[in-house]
Amino acid sequence: MNIKEYGTIQADGEIVKYKITIFSFLILLIFLIGISISIGSVKMDIIDVYKIIIAKSFPFLNINNNEVLEYIVWNLRMPRVLGAIIIGAILASSGVVCQSILRNPLASPFTIGLSSAAAFGASIAIILGAGIAYGSYTFLITNEIFIITNAFILCLICSIVISIIARIKGTNPTVIVLTGIAIGYFFSAFTSILQYTSQAEALKAVIVWLLGDLGLLNWEKLIWISSGLIGIIIFIHMGWRLNAFNMGEEIASSLGINIKKIRAICIIVIGFMIAVTISFVGVIGFICLVSPHIARIIIGNDNRKLIITSSLIGSNLLLLSDTIARTIFSPLILPVGAITSLIGGPFFVYLLIKSRRMYWS
Amino acid sequence: MSLEIINLYSNYGLKTILKNINLKINKGELLAIIGPNGAGKTTFLKCILGVKSYKGRIIYDGMDLSKISEREKAKIISYLPQFTPIIFPITIFENVILGRLPYFWTIPKKEDIEFVNKILEDLNLIEYSNRYIDEVSGGERQRANIARIIAQNSKIMLFDEPTANLDLKYQLEIMELIRKITKERNTITIIAIHEVNLAFKYADRIVLLNNGEIICNGSPNEVISMINKIYEVNGEIIDFNGRPRIIY
Numbered sequence A: 001m002n003i004k005e006y007g008t009i010q011a012d013g014e015i016v017k018y019k020i021t022i023f024s025f026l027i028l029l030i031f032l033i034g035i036s037i038s039i040g041s042v043k044m045d046i047i048d049v050y051k052i053i054i055a056k057s058f059p060f061l062n063i064n065n066n067e068v069l070e071y072i073v074w075n076l077r078m079p080r081v082l083g084a085i086i087i088g089a090i091l092a093s094s095g096v097v098c099q100s101i102l103r104n105p106l107a108s109p110f111t112i113g114l115s116s117a118a119a120f121g122a123s124i125a126i127i128l129g130a131g132i133a134y135g136s137y138t139f140l141i142t143n144e145i146f147i148i149t150n151a152f153i154l155c156l157i158c159s160i161v162i163s164i165i166a167r168i169k170g171t172n173p174t175v176i177v178l179t180g181i182a183i184g185y186f187f188s189a190f191t192s193i194l195q196y197t198s199q200a201e202a203l204k205a206v207i208v209w210l211l212g213d214l215g216l217l218n219w220e221k222l223i224w225i226s227s228g229l230i231g232i233i234i235f236i237h238m239g240w241r242l243n244a245f246n247m248g249e250e251i252a253s254s255l256g257i258n259i260k261k262i263r264a265i266c267i268i269v270i271g272f273m274i275a276v277t278i279s280f281v282g283v284i285g286f287i288c289l290v291s292p293h294i295a296r297i298i299i300g301n302d303n304r305k306l307i308i309t310s311s312l313i314g315s316n317l318l319l320l321s322d323t324i325a326r327t328i329f330s331p332l333i334l335p336v337g338a339i340t341s342l343i344g345g346p347f348f349v350y351l352l353i354k355s356r357r358m359y360w361s
Numbered sequence B: 001m002s003l004e005i006i007n008l009y010s011n012y013g014l015k016t017i018l019k020n021i022n023l024k025i026n027k028g029e030l031l032a033i034i035g036p037n038g039a040g041k042t043t044f045l046k047c048i049l050g051v052k053s054y055k056g057r058i059i060y061d062g063m064d065l066s067k068i069s070e071r072e073k074a075k076i077i078s079y080l081p082q083f084t085p086i087i088f089p090i091t092i093f094e095n096v097i098l099g100r101l102p103y104f105w106t107i108p109k110k111e112d113i114e115f116v117n118k119i120l121e122d123l124n125l126i127e128y129s130n131r132y133i134d135e136v137s138g139g140e141r142q143r144a145n146i147a148r149i150i151a152q153n154s155k156i157m158l159f160d161e162p163t164a165n166l167d168l169k170y171q172l173e174i175m176e177l178i179r180k181i182t183k184e185r186n187t188i189t190i191i192a193i194h195e196v197n198l199a200f201k202y203a204d205r206i207v208l209l210n211n212g213e214i215i216c217n218g219s220p221n222e223v224i225s226m227i228n229k230i231y232e233v234n235g236e237i238i239d240f241n242g243r244p245r246i247i248y
């Protein structure tokens, strides 16, 4: 075997490993979908679940199913499951890009203040019953749409502010991270003041929102949330340019990367992805941080592979967490955000200890 | 075609680092910049690359380099930094193929990959190609970085301490390689280097920089007499196959 063949064989080995990883997580996801849908107040056979999903996805196959079960699967449980998958993917991939462009393993859309901004937006809507999107009218009963729009707008505003700072001071990622943290504290302070001055009812609503909940998802909301998937496509397209950041700012710019511009664009896209997800389901945080790192441990730091792998990990993690959250103490449903951290945390630490590579050392 | 630097000034805050640098470098010329620590060598290279602000003009082939877009500039200039802080390490193969980044958008072309494989082979890096850049020796990492520069195939190559971390064999081999590429591809090559004897052995011309000013600009034989004075040492100058060396 000559040297060249040796090199190609090694490269192929990497690709095989990547394909196996993707394949395994896909299988796991399909399995989880079945499990998750089959359990609940009405128990059903996992095979029926897959049959209904196939029948609904490909109507021309003319598969007949029990109509009641079909309604439960497709209208009641599917939006929640699909929501977990889509939101997990969006959160995880935005986390990867956040780490990569800011060259910081601790950076995530949540550490740079986006979630605090959204939380503040939601809190205003819940507590004051008013949305800044609708002027200063006060409503006695809060309307869900105000919560969503408010959270969305504030999250987006926050990302715009950070991206402007990135455009100005963009050569120094630490400045961006610290600014984000400061903005986060700023919004959190407002939220605290609002909470402090609010009624018990409203306070509980805010806390529930802050913990994150997938229970309110329906098909219509899913369509809105899916728009965040565009971000993943954009990031995959930018994968190689994001890789240049791995080698440091100087090398990246010598390779023709406009660092400030890419950072600003990515932060806006991340802002949109986060806004469109957490304004619907509340603050589900840990996935942004942990999925990228799990993916980095498994397949390395090539952003093209990382974005896809980490999205799949995010989907699996959120779906698993949500399934556990709604079944473990059924009928009591636990907040999914908390379960994510409970499952993801120990698993992450386990991987850190087991992994050969301490890749940020 | 040449690279022309006209009345270049650069400062960090209130401190002027480069003072009135005027220099012309021709195609196919290997220029070594030497000078004590803090002389301004790195700053000078960064000005040419355009990541450091400066006053004055830097002209390549009639174009003002500061007016060219990043991507187009990356096809003209490649750069090996003195330090590469790495947080998320990638493999050597992934690093070298980054050199092709100015030539593709989403996915590297087949030719890009073949080109990279050929370079890895030339630099004896094939067996390391899937190793992580922080898990190889300093010298192997340096060679991987130089491989990336070669892959970038630019008209101007800037090297900041290319021989740092290399053993004697690779110091000579890398200098040999840089010289060979300079002549073959007819590039403008500037290296900032501490090993003065390597500069005397391989460079066509040497610029001696001190406190941000050009003290001396000429052939190795013209520059060597200033070494003892600027570096405040007492070396003995000898002649080795027509090129000078300094022994201490």
Ligand SMILES: Nc1ncnc2c1ncn2[C@@H]1O[C@H](COP(=O)(O)OP(=O)(O)OP(=O)(O)O)[C@@H](O)[C@H]1O
Binding pocket: B012, B017, B035, B036, B037, B038, B039, B040, B041, B042, B043, B044, B082
């Ligand atoms: N980011 C910076 N901020 C402020 N001053 C700087 C900065 N970088 C370099 N300097 C100063 O500029 C001067 C020139 O630095 P430069 O790095 O160009 O020197 P050099 O010739 O490359 O030195 P060395 O041989 O040690 O690499 C030094 O006095 C240094 O202290």
Ligand SMILES: [Mg+2]
Binding pocket: B041, B042, B043, B082, B160, B192
């Ligand atoms: Mg230097």
